Amino acid sequence: MFEMPPIKSIKELTVEENLFPGTPACAGCGGLLTLRHCLKALGEKTVIVNAAGCFTLLSIYPFTPFKNSWLYTAMACAPAGAQGVRDALDILMRKGRLSTEEDLKVVVLTGDGAAYDIGLASTSGALHRNLDFYYICSDNEAYGNTGFQWSGATPFASKTGTTPAGRINQTGTVLLKKNLFEIWRSHNPPYIATTSPAHPVDLVNKFKKAEQYKGPKLFINLSPCPPGWSTDPSHSARFAKLAVDTGIWALKEAIYGDVKHTIVPRKFKPVEDYLNEQGRFAHLFKPARQEEILRNIQEKVNQYWNEVQSRESIKK
Ligand code: SF4
Numbered sequence: 274m275f276e277m278p279p280i281k282s283i284k285e286l287t288v289e290e291n292l293f294p295g296t297p298a299c300a301g302c303g304g305l306l307t308l309r310h311c312l313k314a315l316g317e318k319t320v321i322v323n324a325a326g327c328f329t330l331l332s333i334y335p336f337t338p339f340k341n342s343w344l345y346t347a348m349a350c351a352p353a354g355a356q357g358v359r360d361a362l363d364i365l366m367r368k369g370r371l372s373t374e375e376d377l378k379v380v381v382l383t384g385d386g387a388a389y390d391i392g393l394a395s396t397s398g399a400l401h402r403n404l405d406f407y408y409i410c411s412d413n414e415a416y417g418n419t420g421f422q423w424s425g426a427t428p429f430a431s432k433t434g435t436t437p438a439g440r441i442n443q444t445g446t447v448l449l450k451k452n453l454f455e456i457w458r459s460h461n462p463p464y465i466a467t468t469s470p471a472h473p474v475d476l477v478n479k480f481k482k483a484e485q486y487k488g489p490k491l492f493i494n495l496s497p498c499p500p501g502w503s504t505d506p507s508h509s510a511r512f513a514k515l516a517v518d519t520g521i522w523a524l525k526e527a528i529y530g531d532v533k534h535t536i537v538p539r540k541f542k543p544v545e546d547y548l549n550e551q552g553r554f555a556h557l558f559k560p561a562r563q564e565e566i567l568r569n570i571q572e573k574v575n576q577y578w579n580e581v582q583s584r585e586s587i588k589k
Contacts, residue, residue: 286474291339292312298330303497303498303510304384307476310470318375318377319407322354322380324350325387351392353398355404381406381409385414389426396408403489408489412426427448433501458530462488463488467492467495468493471511472514472517479535497512502553521574532585534585544571
């Protein structure tokens, strides 16, 4: 197996673009910024299979911001669509009607609604069949393009369209975010990683590393979403960085189940630094601080990193 040498700086990112400006996505969309980096790493020879979600609006005939090919599927079945495309490419190459140089990487692109909830069964099937594909989940932690309703990716105490915080329920979302990384890992695919638009070098290196593996290669990207998170669009990269710096979003990878954290802050910032500027968490601070909930969130993050520290012998 051949592993591409990692890049060390953002200056080494290719200047070649496969996603062009002028899309209908919201200003400051963290998912779009990430997608741009992903497509730099994946290159032009890809076909994207998109489950219904925010990114469905990117490519609407006859307009597209992509150099790549694009196929749109229903929310539940993008991995099944990817299976069909992969099979078609393999059959064409076997029959000599497509040269191996013309082969395409098959990339599923979904939001968290499809990844964590509606399309999970289809992904599980593709993982079980060891389908040779990439999966990018743009995780903005709710159903973004339909009004920011709760999804299985919504974090505890976040306010969404369907989990408002008010007099009856002051918490907002009472359930914990599903652990999709571990759900995927239980299928033992060759490669899984989490990524952040604030760490493009880490992101690109993960895609390059994943390239050497045949089988499912899966990525979950934390995607700041200004309208849903009620944040300033010009601060999306800052919020993505704060998520990593506070330890709320762990940057890691799993190669055939072996987990390693790729970026660990030397000193973790308090989670409040990440929460207190986001409208979706405003009820935790005003009209009165909800100390128990804030302590609970901090303790969960501490517990996670304490377990990581004992497992991976890293220093906080
Ligand atoms: S709703 Fe959020 S995730 Fe969807 S396009 Fe807008 S910023 Fe991006």
